[in-house]
Amino acid sequence: MVPVLVVLMIVAFVIINVVVRVVMDRRREAKARKERMEALDIGLRLDFAEEAPSLKRVEVPNALARILAVDDEVIVLDSFRKILVGAGYSIDTVESGREALGLVQKHKYDFVFTDLKMPEMDGLDVVKGVKHYSPESDVVVITGYATIESAVNAMKWGAMDYVQKPFTEDELTDFTKKCVYRRQDRQHKRLSSTVRVSATDRPPAHEFGLPGGVFISPGHVWANVTVPGMVRMGVDDFARKMLGRIDGIDLPAKGATIKKGERLFSIRQGERSAVFHAPITGQIHEVNAELPKHVDRLVQRPYEHGWVCSMRPAHLADELGQLHIGEKAAEWYQAEIARLQEMLAAAHGETQAAPAPARGLVEGQLEGADDATWTKFTQAFLQA
CATH class of the missing domain: 2.40.50.100 (RNA polymerase II/Efflux pump adaptor protein, barrel-sandwich hybrid domain)
Structure with missing residues (x-):
């Protein structure tokens, strides 16, 4: 009887320990997400017009990566900021390719997400410019269903991958996480x-x-x-x-x-x-x-x-x-x-x-x- 009780006590201890860890992890993640959302609110109220007229910047502590997103659709950039800041990324957003290329010459970005179809400068030119001015940055093309072929062509010029819009929160966070893993793997293999x-x-x-x-x-x-x-x-x-x-x-x-x-x-x-x-x-x-x-x-x-x-x-x-x-x-x-x-x-x-x-x-x-x-x-x- 005593051995059975000992086993039950050990099992109960293990279960309690796991539950406590899960609860603590969830609390830490909830706290971190709250801090990120506060950073998002603060960032949107700051003025960075001297660097780029449409620049919005949100920086979070211990960011998983620093991302620059460029799209002429404000609603798409709003989604990027909300989703990726919540997932733990620092992000800059601008509405034109020229602004993006100006920023990559001043700042170091892990990733640049660029729309393909934009006025003045299209996404393919952004891809070429980023790979010239900031070759260490990985470029991801944002594309609609009608421009998949163009997105594949952009990859020939150095783009890492493409993401289709519209996208859900889970789709964007999962995709970005995979991009981070690929970047880390490549850096590990760098010769x-x-x-x-x-x-x-x-x-x-x-x-x-x-x-x-x-x-x-x-x-x-x-x-x-x-x-x-x-x-x-x-x-x-x-x-x-x-x-x-x-x-x-x-x-x-x-x-x-x-x-x-x-x-x-x-x-x-x-x-x-x-x-x-x-x-x-x-x-x-x-x-x-x-x-x-x-x-x-x-x-x-x-x-x-x-x-x-x-x-x-x-x-x-x-x-x-x-x-x-x-x-x-x-x-x-x-x-x-x-x-x-x-x-x-x-x-x-x-x-x-x-x-x-x-x-x-x-x-x-x-x-x-x-x-x-x-x-x-x-x-x-x-x-x-």
Whole structure:
């Protein structure tokens, strides 16, 4: 009987503890929402006409993000302020694209929400302007059902996503929350343009890594001379991080003779593939048969467990001199990073030199790219 009572007491304690926490959380949220609504009331009574004639600004403590919304319909902006301030966001609203572009040059915004159809300056011009003046800001297009195609076109110019109006409170808050998560995920994956040469087999998480003593081909295949005179090869850190997710890998045939520049192996991502070419000439001595079943090894320990194949070289002394190693490889990596940034900027229609942050690379950069960009990358960067 006593053990049963003890169990019941423990269960009751757990239930009471959960209930108390839920009640306290709800009270805190209710208090926070009340404070936000008070901030909304105060903000609407302040005059910011010196910055922009139609500017309305509401700032809340510990904001989840800072948002600028632009729409020529006052009722839409009223909805944005009420809904997003209540959800914990600081928000500025203006009624024209010109005002919005003036503000993004003075303030840092996490997001800019812009209507597509506006007089004087339409939403597409706002998207282009924001990505030029404030490349770190994510742009979301506000669109009606009749302009979905235009919204998709805006995404080609750098818009993050689009939201359809009219929208409910839950729809807007859920959508904005997802945008915040996507932004945080992208920032977590952001890569520094730093190239690190090190003795470790593990590539750095937020930089491009080059292991000391390993050669890199112009087609981004690494080559490591092993005893007794064999050469192991695999996907280098630049290609792996830019391509992102790897669903499968196709190995060369053991015993096959492959000339420098010929197809060596390929990796698959969904329905697309990227072909890597041989950095040297020789005969395939061994393949990593376990790799197709454990493609994660390409990420975790690429030079120890993620090698693709081993080759008995035919002209090693002559061909090694055409590969990059050490500081020379690091300098070449920097040039490759800049070249890729230029290519991606051109793909987004940027005709002028974009600020450095606009061209920041993220791990898995090519995962979300269209097939044309994927193909262009493989042709421009993976040729031997």
